[in-house]
Amino acid sequence: MTASLEQLRRCHFGVDLGAARTRVYVKGSGLVVDQPSVAAVNTRTGALIAVGELAEKMTGRTPHYIRVVRPVSGGTVVDIEMAQRMLRHLLGDEIRRTLRRKPRLRGAACTPHDAGPLAQRATIETLVGLGARRVELVDTLIAAAVGCGLPVEQPEATMVMVCGAAATQVAVLSLGSIVTAERIPVGGEAVDHAIVQHLRHEHALMLPSQSVRPLQVALSGNGLTPDGPSSTEIHGRDVATGLARSVRIDTAAVRDAIQTPLTGVLDGIGKVLRECPPDLVADLADRGIMMVGGSALLPGFDQMLRQATGMPVHIADRPDVCAVQGLGTMMEGGVEPLQLDPVDL
Template identity: 70%
Template sequence: MSLSLEQLRRCSVAVDLGAARTRVYLKGTGLIVDEPSVCAVNLRTGGLIAVGTPAENMAGRTPGHIAVVRPISGGAVVDITMAQRMLRQFVGEKVRRAWRRKPLLRAAACTPFDAHPLAQTAAVETLTGLGARRVELVDTLVAAAVGCGLPVEQPEATMIVVCGATTTQVAVLSLGALVAAESVPVGGDAIDRAVVQHLRTRHEVMLAGHSVRPLHLVLSGPDAASGAEVHGRDVVTGRARSVRVDADGVRNATHVPMTAVIDTIGSVLRRCPPDLVADLGDRGIMLAGGSARLPGLDSMIGQATGMPVHVAERPDICAVEGLGAMLEGKVRPLPVGPPAA
């Protein structure tokens, strides 16, 4: 890890290209971009109408000649040109001019640990198209663990679960490297679909996809016992209708996708040496990622594993904050020297 840390300290910008949100960290400044990874495009002219939050608000409300697209899926860039156009709008002309004044600008980007070489190439090409002369790729799991404050560089086990929009990654780390890691194609979007299906089956109401996440937040708050009122379209009549949803029903609906995450955690633990698993008995599991705050996820994992489960203070930005800490030199490698006399 010491070699990669030395290379990362030479970088000026860190980028987390997530399926749900894109985040940019500028060295010496901090987080400058935290926007949805969404673009609205005019199909007739090819022009970019909006990016980020304004484009996300257009989803499901556009005429036929306007498309709302996501150039990033599962932590991988699927449309390089659109991703570059989106990033240009995010960072703004002032920052781009500052980048152009640095002829040897280096950038760092988060990628899934099991990313295909083509996906890694797409991430590199996306940033080189914005002026980066060199791009360093860092595992999202390692960056998120650093952002959570876990001592990943120490010779002891740390377990991190990054719950993204389309994928959940699980890993045990020690000495700055992955000891065992797996990913499962289940994330916040799959859980949202389970909630939408539950409302359609139980209450005969079609709920808009962008309304599911606020529903999660309400049902995980202090007033969860009283339930929440949601507005949707009646399946039979097609008219607008409101229903009251209870928290227990939503938790039961999300049981199946959450079980897949728990099975992946168990698989990773079975592949770890006993000494590292013993370390985790006291330290527990850290949840990060934008979907880490889903109601019932931490308690369900704790009951299944028998280990304490912690949710990061800011789980959604852990990866980019960890990458920024590496750029700023806040992460130190283990000292290497002659044995003590």
């Protein structure tokens, strides 16, 4: 459920709890937190050792008594207590003291389009743990559309695609509301998994989790298109011997492996367009699709969508922070609702 603009203007801070990164916007200060949604815990004492980037670097490199956890999965809080502790450490003492001085502290949070009552309740409980007396929930699709500058309050069709780590959400918006939407359980993590499985099966190479992103960067430029680099060298561990090994892989085969999970995204876009009224589809033929989210930067993803749909495809200027920036814009009063006065007969 999306809160009204009047309610959002009363909020003091906004949180975008993503599966990959957590971002916090404080009214009057802007974006104050942009860190990975990761925490490292000492299982012997229960103490929180690290959060954010430092905890992410510990993944796969810790002794047995240190556990690296992700309290958010697919945009939904799965561990409320750990999410609260992570947010407290990410905000720091100074920002938390500033927020505590606010009378009747109000917070706002982004939630996935199809989030159920339990998922919404978990998000609310997480912000209540920071001292919020009231929490407003905003649909991630609407917040992202506002953040990238789309005229969502106008009677015109705008199509936004939020490419997250665990899922991709596609929607057509008009008059500040969602006309039709679809959530596809394919995101950046599915692409990473496809690359890891391809290297394991074809080259008997186990790729460290920290090396998946550099491989995607190696495909940059033309990326997923056949005009990209023909080969690249990657380092990993041999499946049979366990020793370090380097192999030169054919990027064309990696592109094929990446495109397999992305087929589900194309199916979701087709379903949204089929359920959309014809007048709005006609608007989309000119406006096209706006891509936001961290996975929108996947090399060549926009070109693949352009070829498959025949529609213009655009990537926002800062696609990774569009949702929290849109939340901040609505809290600061940067969006004016379209006035629809009743007609007197």
